Amino acid sequence: MLKQSDLFGVKLINFAETIDRPEDPSPPSGPRGKRDEGFFRLEQQTKLIKLYPNPAHDYITLEYQTGDSYSQMWFVIQNIAGKTLIQQSLEPGDNSIMINLSDLSANIYNLTLYGDGNLIEVKKITVIK
DSSP, X not given: OOEEEXXXXXXXXXXXXXXXXXXXXXXXXXXXGOOOOOOEEEEEOSOEEEEESSSBSSEEEEEEEOXXXXXXXXXXXXXXXXXXXXXXXXXXXXXXXXXXXXXXXXXXXXXXXXXXXXXXXXXEEEEOO
């Protein structure tokens, strides 16, 4: 039986109960002498986010392909302390937008993309001057 959970748009699937393991006479080889009891696979849902150029000077282009998954979308740019510096709504679907970064100083920022109140993806932006 598959067990799965959904966390930030990534499905974590446990295949431990679905694999037939042959008898293995060798000693345990895992951490602290224990064998692996299963393995996990991260499965990214169908969303495509691109940011370029990165590092950026005065602007960055955000391309996103979310299809008809969301009716409301927006992004937030925050500094490393978590302070929101830019917030803007987006047209849902498959689009691109040029974001003005000229008011930001040289630093590292996080761009977080949201759809219908759910976090879609977080990308790091490096601004250089």
